[in-house]
Amino acid sequence: MAKTSDPKDVSDANAVKLALAWSFVGIPLAWGVYKTLVNAVLLFQ
């Protein structure tokens, strides 16, 4: 019988960890996409 996680596996502590972890990778990635899009706009000017 497979073990399953708690149905409410995203507890408050997990929510904070998730926000921190995704911000840690999301902010640099969003910055890189923004800088690239600013550069890409020149293609259509």
Next chain:
Amino acid sequence: MASLAQANSGGILSWLDREHTVAKPGFSRWLVPPAALCVHLCIGQVYAYSVFNLPMTKLIGITESAPGDWKLTELGWIFSIAIVFLGLSAAFTGTWLDRVGPRKAMFTAALCFGGGFLVAAVGVYLHQLWLIYLGYGVLGGCGLGIGYISPVKTLITWFPDRPGMATGMAIMGFGGGALIASPLSVWLMQLFRTPTHVGVAETFIVLGLIYMFFMMMGGVIVRVPAPGWAPAGYVAPAKPKKLITDKEVHVDQALKTVQFYLLWAVLCLNVTAGIGVLGQASAMSQEMFPGRITAIAASGFVGLLSIFNMVGRFFWASTSDYIGRRNTYMVFFLLGMALYAAVPWTGRTGSIVLFVAFYCIIMSMYGGGFATIPAYLKDIFGTRYVGAIHGRLLTAWSAAGVFGPVLVNYIREYQIDHGVAKADAYSVTMYIMAGLLFVGFLCNYFMHPVHEKHHLPEEAKA
């Protein structure tokens, strides 16, 4: 390496061992994709390595190349060596990685990739090119290979219900890494630049330390599921689909199957077609639309392709969870053939919008090919050895990395030497790329389940 891995680390290093990364109850599996992204966003820097090429030809002359400065042809080998060692290290460390777990692998990758930058910085400082080949090329390349495959099996195990989406999310980071590295590297070089110094060595040191820290954070966050764990509410299909096995194939046995070589060809041909034009995108856009696409606009075009390369990894790999891996590659090959064949037409009609749109879709499928292959391997060979098998399969990438650019450059030069106008010189290349995709289509079409004689016996699966 095998004996080293078989013995668990002692003392404080035991924290890196697989058994110390088993998730406690309540751990959210959605923490694993950012852990994987920590690694892939860093190693994706390799796609932006070319920003260092021109500054490194002026280390002595500062404003322009002087006698004794390195040539672009010499510097081009740094990237090539790194890609070759990416393939080799992924192929040779896959089995080790499956055994020691993702944390130790991520830390090893961090030390290799970050350390590679530090050795390369010494090479720049001493003006010794061989040190850069050794540092960024060999050591950094090993970091690329180990880092690339380190989270794949872990993600597939955490997301049995959405393996394509999970690996697509991580491998998307590899596409996105260049978007961060390119402006960051340029900014750092400007920061460290002085009238007597181009600032490359300092930039390498800072990048090496940042990447080492970032990748190690991935190792800190990552966890493997407890044995027998399954997502809440997940029920494995009672009757697996034809091309999704519930058996396991050992990595050594996988190499004896025709399916491995069909998938090797599928990846190699899809990547060859994409990588060949990716390196030529800037020049191609300017030569197909002379006077209308400037050099600055062309750099914007390359940036746009990078975004679609990244987004395609997530989009197509996620889509493959619904339409199946083989069907996803069918779309890549059929749509890719049509688009490559239509690119010369956009040049003749002068439609920049269609030219850009077609290339963006092509690049999304190039990225999608990378991101969908781990889940395809899992479908065909099972989950247990997917990391090691994926590592072996990445030699297809190394082959395509050499084959694609050589093919495109050689055909283009041959055309121009025989009097074809620059604007038209890419037409034959596009048709050949479409031909390569047709061969890939056939390889994918003939994919079938692995014969049961290759399956692990039930008692060996325990």
